[in-house]
Structures are given as C-alpha cells and as structure tokens.
Amino acid sequence: MSILDAHGKALTDYPRPSVAVDTAVLTVADEALCVALVERDGGRRLPGTFLHEEELLAEAVARSLRDRAGLRGVVPRQLHVFDAVDRDDRGRVLSVAHLIALPSSALHDVDLVPVVEAHGLDFDHDAIVERAVDALRESYAERPDPAGILGPEFTLLELHRLHSAIDPTTAQKDTFRRAMLPHLDGLDRLQEGVIGKPARLFRRR
Amino acid sequence: MSILDAHGKALTDYPRPSVAVDTAVLTVADEALCVALVERDGGRRLPGTFLHEEELLAEAVARSLRDRAGLRGVVPRQLHVFDAVDRDDRGRVLSVAHLIALPSSALHDVDLVPVVEAHGLDFDHDAIVERAVDALRESYAERPDPAGILGPEFTLLELHRLHSAIDPTTAQKDTFRRAMLPHLDGLDRLQEGVIGKPARLFRRR
DNA sequence: GGAATAGTGTCTGTGAGACACTATTAG
DNA sequence: CTAATAGTGTCTCACAGACACTATTCC
Numbered sequence: 001m002s003i004l005d006a007h008g009k010a011l012t013d014y015p016r017p018s019v020a021v022d023t024a025v026l027t028v029a030d031e032a033l034c035v036a037l038v039e040r041d042g043g044r045r046l047p048g049t050f051l052h053e054e055e056l057l058a059e060a061v062a063r064s065l066r067d068r069a070g071l072r073g074v075v076p077r078q079l080h081v082f083d084a085v086d087r088d089d090r091g092r093v094l095s096v097a098h099l100i101a102l103p104s105s106a107l108h109d110v111d112l113v114p115v116v117e118a119h120g121l122d123f124d125h126d127a128i129v130e131r132a133v134d135a136l137r138e139s140y141a142e143r144p145d146p147a148g149i150l151g152p153e154f155t156l157l158e159l160h161r162l163h164s165a166i167d168p169t170t171a172q173k174d175t176f177r178r179a180m181l182p183h184l185d186g187l188d189r190l191q192e193g194v195i196g197k198p199a200r201l202f203r204r205r
Numbered sequence: 206m207s208i209l210d211a212h213g214k215a216l217t218d219y220p221r222p223s224v225a226v227d228t229a230v231l232t233v234a235d236e237a238l239c240v241a242l243v244e245r246d247g248g249r250r251l252p253g254t255f256l257h258e259e260e261l262l263a264e265a266v267a268r269s270l271r272d273r274a275g276l277r278g279v280v281p282r283q284l285h286v287f288d289a290v291d292r293d294d295r296g297r298v299l300s301v302a303h304l305i306a307l308p309s310s311a312l313h314d315v316d317l318v319p320v321v322e323a324h325g326l327d328f329d330h331d332a333i334v335e336r337a338v339d340a341l342r343e344s345y346a347e348r349p350d351p352a353g354i355l356g357p358e359f360t361l362l363e364l365h366r367l368h369s370a371i372d373p374t375t376a377q378k379d380t381f382r383r384a385m386l387p388h389l390d391g392l393d394r395l396q397e398g399v400i401g402k403p404a405r406l407f408r409r410r
Numbered sequence: 411g412g413a414a415t416a417g418t419g420t421c422t423g424t425g426a427g428a429c430a431c432t433a434t435t436a437g
Numbered sequence: 438c439t440a441a442t443a444g445t446g447t448c449t450c451a452c453a454g455a456c457a458c459t460a461t462t463c464c
Contacts, residue, residue, distance in 0.1 A: 012296065015258040016221040019299060053220040053297060055289045081286060081301055083262045091217065093257060094224060096286055155414080175454050177417075190462095196415030197461040362443080380427050391462075395435095401442030402434040 022048035024132030101147035227253035229337030306352035
C-alpha cells in the first residue's frame with residue numbers, strides 16, 4: 001500500500017470517492033414484473049451498501065441482500081456506474097448499479113412493487129430500474145429463462161408465462177415454442193396432476 | 206461532507222478504493238481496426254487516469270486523452286467496472302473501462318496497434334479491449350457510423366469500407382446498402398474527382 | 411363423450427443475402 | 438470505344454408470426 005508514484009505520493013494521498021452498489025432485484029409475482037424496494041428516511045430505494053476494502057462488487061451486492069432475504073448464490077450483473085457529482089448529499093458517491101433476477105419465493109421482508117408503479121425513488125434509482133428492466137428483457141428475448149427463475153425443469157407453458165410477464169411483447173405460444181426449442185432439452189417425463197394433456201418437461205440446454 | 210450516518214460516522218471515515226478510468230480508443234487505420242496504446246514501465250496499456258474529486262467519469266476520460274492527442278469533444282461510452290482486488294499492486298483500484306471511437310486523423314503521439322495484435326497488455330486491459338471491440342461492433346451492426354468517424358458526409362463505399370474494417374462479417378455492398386439506406390439522407394450532391402461513376406453523398410439521418 | 415390443455419401442419423409475408431445486370435462517369 | 442465504379446432488378450431461402458387443426462389426458 002505504500003508504493004509511491006511519479007510524484008512521490010501513495011494512492012491514498014489522493015482524494016477518493018466513496019463507492020456504493022445498488023441492486024435492482026427483479027422477480028415475477030402474480031404475472032407482473034416486480035422490483036424489490038426498501039423504505040428509508042421516508043423514501044423508497046433499491047437495496048444497496050458501500051463497498052468494503054478487499055471486497056468485490058459482487059460480494060458487496062450479495063452482502064447487501066443477505067440480511068434482507070435469505071438469498072442463496074446470487075449472480076449479480078453489472079449495469080452501469082452512476083456518477084453525478086451531486087447524486088448523494090453526504091459527499092461524492094459513485095454507485096455501481098446491478099441487476100439480479102430471482103424467483104419471488106426466494107425473497108422475504110421486502111416490498112415487491114410492479115415496475116410500472118416504481119417511480120419517484122430516491123437518488124437516481126428510477127434510472128437504475130429502467131436499465132435493469134431493459135437488460136432483463138434483452139437477455140430473455142433470446143434464451144429461455146437465463147436467470148433460472150423457474151428452476152431446472154419446467155414446461156413450455158410455465159416458460160411462456162414467465163417470459164410474457166417480463167416482456168408483454170413476447171410471441172404467442174407456437175412461435176415462442178419454436179424459438180425456444182433449440183435451446184432446450186426435452187426430458188422423457190411429463191407434468192403430473194394437471195387438468196388436460198400433461199406437458200413435457202424441459203431443461204435449459 | 207460532514208453529514209453523519211446511523212453510526213455517527215461520515216462517509217470519509219470509511220475506507221475507500223481509488224477509482225481509475227481506462228479508455229480503449231479505437232480507430233480505423235489502413236483498413237484495420239486499431240487501438241491506441243501507451244508505453245509505461247516497459248509494458249503496454251490503455252490510456253487512463255485517476256478520477257478527481259468533483260469530476261465526472263466522462264471528464265476524467267477526456268482529461269486523460271487531452272494531453273496525448275488534440276482530442277475535441279469526445280463522447281466516451283462506459284463499458285464495465287473491473288474490480289479484482291489484486292488488479293493493481295499499488296492498492297485497491299477500481300477501473301471503469303470506457304470506449305471512444307475516432308478518426309485516426311484526430312490521434313497524435315500514440316501507438317496505434319491493430320486489435321488482433323493487441324495482447325499481453327498490463328493489468329486487465331486485454332479484457333477491456335475485447336469488450337470495447339464487441340461493443341463497437343454491436344453499435345455499428347445496426348446504424349451507419351454511429352461514432353461519426355467519417356464526418357458528416359460520406360459515400361456508401363466509404364461507409365462500407367469503414368464497417369467492414371470494424372467487423373469483417375459485414376454484408377457485401379448491395380445488402381449493406383439496403384440495410385443502411387433507411388438511416389441515411391441522400392444529398393443531391395456527388396463525389397468529385399474520382400475514377401468511374403461518382404457516388405452520391407449521404408448524411409446520417 | 412366433454413373439457414381442457416399440449417403440440418404441430420401449413421400458409422403468408424418479410425427480409426437478408428447473393429448474383430448479375432444496367433447506369434454513369436472519365437479519358 | 439474502354440475502364441472503372443455506382444446502383445438496382447430479381448431470385449432464393451429462411452424464418453417469424455398467425456391460424457387452425459390434431460393429440461392426449463382427466464373426468
């Protein structure tokens with residue numbers, strides 16, 4: 001830590017910003033795409049924390065979410081650094097925005113708000129939600145449930161419902177089926193205990 | 206700066222990482238996609254600097270490039286934060302990677318190296334170049350010269366050559382023309398002083 | 411059989427890609 | 438005229454999207 005630069009100073013002799021992580025935790029509940037919000041100082045915001053020394057950004061994201069919900073191995077995706085000088089009046093704070101997608105069953109003790117109603121958040125968190133939704137839709141447009149919200153096995157109806165909740169412009173079932181089949185392995189097992197013809201189970205390829 | 210948190214401490218009482226910006230400056234020279242590199246301590250790396258207080262990331266990028274080349278209004282695009290704990294042995298340094306694309310005529314006093322030969326760079330700069338090239342190709346796939354490398358007016362041959370240098374899988378001239386025309390305004394002026402039929406000039410829509 | 415859902419045959423339109431032709435200029 | 442490059446008519450192929458039909462299960 002005491003390595004000096006060309007001016008005879010260590011890195012820690014220069015002013016440094018604080019670095020935070022803020023995470024848009026997205027999920028689907030009741031057929032609606034929702035984001036997890038926390039209440040703080042009378043406002044609503046995304047869960048976040050400050051980056052610790054010797055900690056990766058992904059670890060800080062995991063730490064910030066571990067308390068609020070029994071979150072297992074989360075795999076945050078980095079979205080963007082928000083760097084407006086006045087975005088936090090406690091000082092210069094950069095926020096590295098992240099995205100996580102999870103089944104709603106994995107979340108506890110958080111407010112789930114449909115993204116269409118999640119406006120007026122603190123800081124620049126509206127913009128983070130917007131980026132997160134765009135990124136999620138893009139990733140779901142090409143591949144079946146890339147975040148693994150459904151677990152390892154699912155029917156095409158379940159998959160179609162999930163994709164339609166995430167993006168209402170998702171194609172209807174027959175087109176959707178043909179687009180997704182190349183990325184799926186069909187199992188030789190069927191759904192059980194349902195009305196109508198039982199559907200085949202699939203795994204992601 | 207003296208606002209206290211729930212533990213009675215100000216933000217500056219917590220350890221903070223240093224934040225750097227590193228920029229992949231991409232250009233096309235001699236029909237080849239090139240990246241600008243600087244020599245330092247016997248290694249090659251991307252131009253970069255540390256973020257100053259009260260400075261935006263884009264401003265730090267502009268500052269780091271202003272010295273090395275008479276760079277006008279650059280519009281850096283943010284790519285990714287590299288956060289490995291040991292990526293810089295002077296201490297904990299986050300690097301926010303950026304991309305800029307410019308005409309090679311705007312660059313002076315830098316080494317231009319074809320991206321296919323730009324390996325073995327310092328830190329994690331190989332990965333930054335890879336991300337930058339991917340991002341540039343993606344942006345050029347849909348729109349004509351979105352970075353404005355060619356200036357305001359150009360022929361379709363010039364545009365095609367540029368796109369082909371950036372991405373060798375670019376379609377051939379007729380398909381390329383039809384794909385790009387919806388995003389172009391044809392002028393009523395023609396190229397002058399050339400062999401063969403003079404080409405029409407276009408502007409980005 | 412009837413209800414319910416799974417899965418598919420097939421038609422249409424669109425558009426990428428390639429080939430080869432025509433058009434326009436200089437000399 | 439020839440050389441050289443610009444620009445386009447047109448064919449093929451693939452595929453998204455939609456409709457409607459068939460298939461399979463439980464009751």
